[in-house]
Amino acid sequence: xxxxxxxxxxxxxxxxxxxxxxxxxxxxxxxxxxxxxxxxxxxxxxxxxxxxxxxxxxxxxxxxxxxxxxxxxxxxxxxxxxxxxxxxxxxxxxxxxxxxxxxxxxxxxxxxxxxxxxxxxxxxxxxxxxxxxxxxxxxxxxxxxxxxxxxxxxxxxxxxxxxxxxxxxxxxxxxxxxxxxxxxxxxxxxxxxxxxxxxxxxxxxxxxxxxxxxxxxxxxxxxxxxxxxxxxxxxxxxxxxxxxxxxxxxxxxxxxxxxxxxxxxxxxxxxxxxxxxxxxxxxxxxxxxxxxxxxxxxxxxxxxxxxxxxxxxxxxxxxxxxxxx
Amino acid sequence: xxxxxxxxxxxxxxxxxxxxxxxxxxxxxxxxxxxxxxxxxxxxxxxxxxxxxxxxxxxxxxxxxxxxxxxxxxxxxxxxxxxxxxxxxxxxxxxxxxxxxxxxxxxxxxxxxxxxxxxxxxxxxxxxxxxxxxxxxxxxxxxxxxxxxxxxxxxxxxxxxxxxxxxxxxxxxxxxxxxxxxxxxxxxxxxxxxxxxxxxxxxxxxxxxxxxxxxxxxxxxxxxxxxxxxxxxxxxxxxxxxxxxxxxxxxxxxxxxxxxxxxxxxxxxxxxxxxxxxxxxxxxxxxxxxxxxxxxxxxxxxxxxxxxxxxxxxxxxxxxxxxxx
Numbered sequence: 001x002x003x004x005x006x007x008x009x010x011x012x013x014x015x016x017x018x019x020x021x022x023x024x025x026x027x028x029x030x031x032x033x034x035x036x037x038x039x040x041x042x043x044x045x046x047x048x049x050x051x052x053x054x055x056x057x058x059x060x061x062x063x064x065x066x067x068x069x070x071x072x073x074x075x076x077x078x079x080x081x082x083x084x085x086x087x088x089x090x091x092x093x094x095x096x097x098x099x100x101x102x103x104x105x106x107x108x109x110x111x112x113x114x115x116x117x118x119x120x121x122x123x124x125x126x127x128x129x130x131x132x133x134x135x136x137x138x139x140x141x142x143x144x145x146x147x148x149x150x151x152x153x154x155x156x157x158x159x160x161x162x163x164x165x166x167x168x169x170x171x172x173x174x175x176x177x178x179x180x181x182x183x184x185x186x187x188x189x190x191x192x193x194x195x196x197x198x199x200x201x202x203x204x205x206x207x208x209x210x211x212x213x214x215x216x217x218x219x220x221x222x223x224x225x226x227x228x229x230x231x232x233x234x235x236x237x238x239x240x241x242x243x244x245x246x247x248x249x250x251x252x253x254x255x256x257x258x259x260x261x262x263x264x265x266x267x268x269x270x271x272x273x274x275x276x277x278x279x280x281x282x283x284x285x286x287x288x289x290x291x292x293x294x295x296x297x298x299x300x301x302x303x304x305x306x307x308x309x310x311x312x313x314x315x316x317x318x319x320x321x322x323x324x325x
Numbered sequence: 326x327x328x329x330x331x332x333x334x335x336x337x338x339x340x341x342x343x344x345x346x347x348x349x350x351x352x353x354x355x356x357x358x359x360x361x362x363x364x365x366x367x368x369x370x371x372x373x374x375x376x377x378x379x380x381x382x383x384x385x386x387x388x389x390x391x392x393x394x395x396x397x398x399x400x401x402x403x404x405x406x407x408x409x410x411x412x413x414x415x416x417x418x419x420x421x422x423x424x425x426x427x428x429x430x431x432x433x434x435x436x437x438x439x440x441x442x443x444x445x446x447x448x449x450x451x452x453x454x455x456x457x458x459x460x461x462x463x464x465x466x467x468x469x470x471x472x473x474x475x476x477x478x479x480x481x482x483x484x485x486x487x488x489x490x491x492x493x494x495x496x497x498x499x500x501x502x503x504x505x506x507x508x509x510x511x512x513x514x515x516x517x518x519x520x521x522x523x524x525x526x527x528x529x530x531x532x533x534x535x536x537x538x539x540x541x542x543x544x545x546x547x548x549x550x551x552x553x554x555x556x557x558x559x560x561x562x563x564x565x566x567x568x569x570x571x572x573x574x575x576x577x578x579x580x581x582x583x584x585x586x587x588x589x590x591x592x593x594x595x596x597x598x599x600x601x602x603x604x605x606x607x608x609x610x611x612x613x614x615x616x617x618x619x620x621x622x623x624x625x626x627x628x629x630x631x632x633x634x635x636x637x638x639x640x641x642x643x644x645x646x647x648x649x650x
């Protein structure tokens with residue numbers, strides 16, 4: 001029978017660069033460019049809570065790292081490395097191999113070496129913890145508390161698909177095969193906006209990733225910055241699979257909730273002075289990432305969303321809270 | 326009902342020093358002394374696997390951090406900060422409060438600020454992940470691969486108690502109330518040897534913490550360094566509660582296994598040239614930590630343990646492997 005150490009050795013011991021000491025000692029070591037700060041984030045991903053038991057292990061490996069890289073992106077930090085904690089009910093070598101493939105493929109893409117971790121048997125479900133490190137110039141990290149009155153509010157990519165796919169898979173809304181096929185990759189293969197975060201850093205004021213849903217995460221920026229905001233619902237960038245559907249296939253209230261409050265979206269929401277528009281549009285075009293201006297930071301507290309008719313939406317859909325029933 | 330954010334705010338948002346940005350943004354930020362490397366380690370702790378469901382939450386908070394600080398200690402790194410991932414089946418405020426107290430008390434003691442983390446609801450048991458960061462001079466970190474032939478082998482503190490307490494609580498050996506009382510704190514309130522690791526760093530060659538048991542962890546040093554070792558069983562420092570007991574209370578083979586192979590021991594095992602003896606003894610005395618020379622690194626591969634009669638023990642008890650049945 002394979003042991004823990006065999007498993008680690010076989011699937012998680014790729015060579016790392018000379019500046020890093022990889023797994024196999026009590027700690028991993030890494031260097032930081034002198035004068036820069038370390039940005040770090042950790043996420044727990046639990047079976048049944050954050051992913052379905054039958055998820056493709058490749059996509060799970062990808063996503064476990066992606067959600068953490070997205071936090072680095074939201075600070076404008078450059079990835080340096082990561083740690084992986086892996087609790088498994090049993091050794092399924094094919095599963096671990098595919099998980100590692102998904103994880104490493106994304107890590108390689110961003111130069112984020114896996115330098116250490118912990119592997120253990122779980123008596124419950126699959127348990128993942130990923131910690132990432134990046135580096136960033138002091139005082140240049142994108143923070144939540146720096147939005148200024150009059151700022152444009154931007155969002156990258158498109159919205160809504162991950163929520164729709166998740167609710168179909170969970171049986172909360174009717175499963176429409178074509179719609180699931182078109183939205184599922186948004187849920188399972190999110191693209192962290194690592195390069196975008198670094199490039200907009202010098203031009204944006206505040207930033208966050210939309211992992212808990214646009215309204216809730218923008219709300220964090222507003223609260224931390226002591227400002228309010230208004231959004232224009234017609235400007236919100238919809239995932240193409242969500243446009244032009246009948247009310248029967250996708251009721252408008254389900255779509256609205258997905259776009260405004262759907263979590264698991266690893267796009268960046270950031271604020272910037274209106275003078276930055278041309279620069280930001282160029283950055284988006286260069287990187288091939290859609291950047292959409294969706295509203296404005298205002299002095300009055302609160303968050304108002306105007307619908308197609310120019311009316312404030314009276315009851316906004318709620319965000320995501322891990323402890324809400 | 327309390328929400329995730331309330332919970333984090335109430336129990337895990339103590340102020341951190343100005344050089345650190347604490348929880349509440351996408352990432353935590355910390356500075357590193359220019360020229361030093363970052364040492365980092367992460368551990369997963371799962372209910373039913375690494376701790377009993379009815380464990381005192383204060384001791385669990387302490388231990389979750391202690392096992393990670395012990396990894397920094399084994400590299401000789403100075404703690405900078407930590408991240409906590411906390412998956413809970415439900416919100417039990419009293420439990421969280423006590424867990425936080427235990428965690429912060431140890432963090433404060435070592436200047437290891439809690440700068441960020443992740444809180445989520447777990448559908449299974451309590452799930453913890455802790456990641457620590459420290460700093461250390463490049464090329465001065467204590468590694469596993471640096472033991473040299475002729476080195477003394479040292480161990481800090483005393484051995485055996487955590488294993489005995491754990492087996493009594495798990496029902497694997499008969500529960501003797503007095504013995505459990507005397508050994509339980511070794512299991513639940515381990516002392517990471519953080520200061521010791523930093524002080525012996527300049528004098529030791531290789532080091533590891535004994536979290537998986539003395540034989541297995543020393544075995545990692547031997548394998549990484551390409552050397553062998555001999556240990557003298559009579560020299561091994563026993564926890565005082567384990568001495569002078571009748572064979573009925575504690576059979577000799579149970580004691581031997583606890584001392585040689587018992588895991589969950591957060592003492593340091595390190596090797597150093599014999600010329601360092603006086604210096605190391607002074608360090609131990611200054612810190613009030615027992616340091617015991619228990620054997621010698623030798624050229625011949627393998628690990629031999631000599632018993633009281635000077636005979637090599639033919640069958641050594643096995644170490645700890647999380648995936649072994």
